[in-house]
Amino acid sequence: MSNFINQKIKLAVKEAEKISNKLEIDSYPVKIEDVAKSLGIKVAKMKFSKDEISGAIKMKGKDGQPVIVVNEDHCEHRQRFTIAHEIGHFMLHNISSMHVDSSDVYFRDANATSNTNNIKEIQANQFAAELLMPRNEMINDLSGKYKIKNNDDDLKTIAELAKKYNVSQQAMMIRIGSLVI
Numbered sequence: 001m002s003n004f005i006n007q008k009i010k011l012a013v014k015e016a017e018k019i020s021n022k023l024e025i026d027s028y029p030v031k032i033e034d035v036a037k038s039l040g041i042k043v044a045k046m047k048f049s050k051d052e053i054s055g056a057i058k059m060k061g062k063d064g065q066p067v068i069v070v071n072e073d074h075c076e077h078r079q080r081f082t083i084a085h086e087i088g089h090f091m092l093h094n095i096s097s098m099h100v101d102s103s104d105v106y107f108r109d110a111n112a113t114s115n116t117n118n119i120k121e122i123q124a125n126q127f128a129a130e131l132l133m134p135r136n137e138m139i140n141d142l143s144g145k146y147k148i149k150n151n152d153d154d155l156k157t158i159a160e161l162a163k164k165y166n167v168s169q170q171a172m173m174i175r176i177g178s179l180v181i
């Protein structure tokens with residue numbers, strides 16, 4: 001991973017930490033819609049004509065307030081991740097009017113082509129991961145009650161952790177991978 005991308009990721013993670021501290025988030029799952037509201041962002045759920053659209057952030061909704069719109073046909077886990085991802089764009093990127101995300105952005109990681117847009121998506125993803133599954137809390141979990149033992153119990157542990165943070169098991173596995181390697 002290049003240093004440049006590394007720095008950008010660190011910046012995104014720090015921003016998420018700042019918000020968690022400021023809002024004194026210490027119970028899980030994180031109430032992500034409340035986090036948006038605390039930052040002055042409305043959250044609206046709606047149907048999109050295209051299923052691959054996961055959500056968007058609009059800097060000025062009808063009443064002039066920023067609004068995140070989420071695809072209501074997607075499952076709760078995806079909606080939560082989308083809201084966190086859009087908050088990331090709001091905090092980190094200078095969105096002029098609107099930014100729309102399709103589902104494929106969630107698969108952009110640091111190995112993706114490093115054009116500017118991809119870096120922004122990677123940052124929003126890392127921001128979302130930190131906000132929903134904070135590093136410190138997760139490290140506590142993984143070194144205590146939810147230890148990964150490299151045996152058959154691990155799938156159960158991952159399922160329990162996913163439940164604690166109200167994220168998909170896939171998202172949890174990726175998160176654990178990024179924390180322990």
Ligand SMILES: [Zn+2]
Pocket residue numbers: 085089100101105120121124
């Ligand atoms: Zn995005």
